[in-house]
Amino acid sequence: xxxxxxxxxxxxxxxxxxxxxxxxxxxxxxxxxxxxxxxxxxxxxxxxxxxxxxxxxxxxxxxxxxxxxxxxxxxxxxxxxxxxxxxxxxxxxxxxxxxxxxxxxxxxxxxxxxxxxxxxxxxxxxxxxxxxxxxxxxxxxxxxxxxxxxxxxxxxxxxxxxxxxxx
Amino acid sequence: xxxxxxxxxxxxxxxxxxxxxxxxxxxxxxxxxxxxxxxxxxxxxxxxxxxxxxxxxxxxxxxxxxxxxxxxxxxxxxxxxxxxxxxxxxxxxxxxxxxxxxxxxxxxxxxxxxxxxxxxxxxxxxxxxxxxxxxxxxxxxxxxxxxxxxxxxxxxxxxxxxxxx
Numbered sequence: 001x002x003x004x005x006x007x008x009x010x011x012x013x014x015x016x017x018x019x020x021x022x023x024x025x026x027x028x029x030x031x032x033x034x035x036x037x038x039x040x041x042x043x044x045x046x047x048x049x050x051x052x053x054x055x056x057x058x059x060x061x062x063x064x065x066x067x068x069x070x071x072x073x074x075x076x077x078x079x080x081x082x083x084x085x086x087x088x089x090x091x092x093x094x095x096x097x098x099x100x101x102x103x104x105x106x107x108x109x110x111x112x113x114x115x116x117x118x119x120x121x122x123x124x125x126x127x128x129x130x131x132x133x134x135x136x137x138x139x140x141x142x143x144x145x146x147x148x149x150x151x152x153x154x155x156x157x158x159x160x161x162x163x164x165x166x167x
Numbered sequence: 168x169x170x171x172x173x174x175x176x177x178x179x180x181x182x183x184x185x186x187x188x189x190x191x192x193x194x195x196x197x198x199x200x201x202x203x204x205x206x207x208x209x210x211x212x213x214x215x216x217x218x219x220x221x222x223x224x225x226x227x228x229x230x231x232x233x234x235x236x237x238x239x240x241x242x243x244x245x246x247x248x249x250x251x252x253x254x255x256x257x258x259x260x261x262x263x264x265x266x267x268x269x270x271x272x273x274x275x276x277x278x279x280x281x282x283x284x285x286x287x288x289x290x291x292x293x294x295x296x297x298x299x300x301x302x303x304x305x306x307x308x309x310x311x312x313x314x315x316x317x318x319x320x321x322x323x324x325x326x327x328x329x330x331x332x
Binding site (some may be wrong): 004006008009010011012013015023026027029030058068070071073085088092110112113127128129131156167 | 182183184185187188190191194197198199200202204207242244246282284285287288290292324326328330332
């Protein structure tokens with residue numbers, strides 16, 4: 001659903017059907033803004049990484065929405081685990097941009113981290129905002145890596161969830 | 168853009184252009200709520216604190232937001248790198264709205280250096296309900312808890328954000 005800009009109203013101007021339709025559509029838009037979610041079913045192999053700046057899941061934790069322009073929020077929740085207390089699992093949400101995407105996947109560019117080696121890992125959930133986006137299609141990915149060697153894991157049985165929505 | 172109170176309507180009223188315009192302006196406000204973000208991405212910058220006595224502002228520019236509320240709830244987000252000079256060193260963090268601390272004497276959350284671990288990202292997500300309409304200032308504050316020096320580092324992805332909703 002798209003947001004419709006309108007012109008200023010003049011004194012004595014009559015509201016017409018198209019204006020009322022836009023008003024209705026915009027109210028509906030605010031009720032259910034453009035959004036996308038992937039909620040892992042909780043079965044199958046865990047996600048693992050030994051690299052830096054990998055996609056968590058280039059198919060599923062890669063969401064695209066068409067926005068009317070402005071602010072977009074993204075939220076991820078998952079249980080992260082490290083193979084060693086001396087290694088740190090790190091993750092981030094990135095806005096996929098054709099030009100600078102590679103640069104945004106830098107090892108040091110991350111939002112959360114943990115070195116938990118607990119069997120169940122440790123929860124990490126966070127919100128990131130992406131202000132000032134142009135109207136149109138935008139994709140967002142969860143990227144991650146591990147510093148210090150070893151293997152990072154996201155435990156799928158805890159059903160990691162990724163949501164992006166237009167504010 | 169300001170929020171305008173729409174008058175009640177009675178049967179037979181004619182909706183004036185100004186009222187219709189106010190309805191549209193309010194919709195635009197809902198579509199574009201107040202949002203402020205400070206990027207804390209200067210990798211050469213850091214802050215330190217040793218005092219365990221009282222909470223103090225971290226930085227009255229980068230970790231402060233001055234904003235006009237329309238009288239709604241406010242989401243506050245902080246993402247920053249934390250380190251302590253001592254193994255298992257602890258510092259505490261809080262928010263202050265218009266000079267009033269939002270946490271208790273221990274703050275809103277503690278930040279830990281686990282063992283002799285390296286710096287790591289500390290996150291705070293906090294909702295302030297029913298912020299009064301008008302001008303406000305929100306500050307991030309901290310204090311040291313255990314002996315030694317606590318440090319905040321700026322890093323590429325770190326941010327201090329507020330969003331009214």
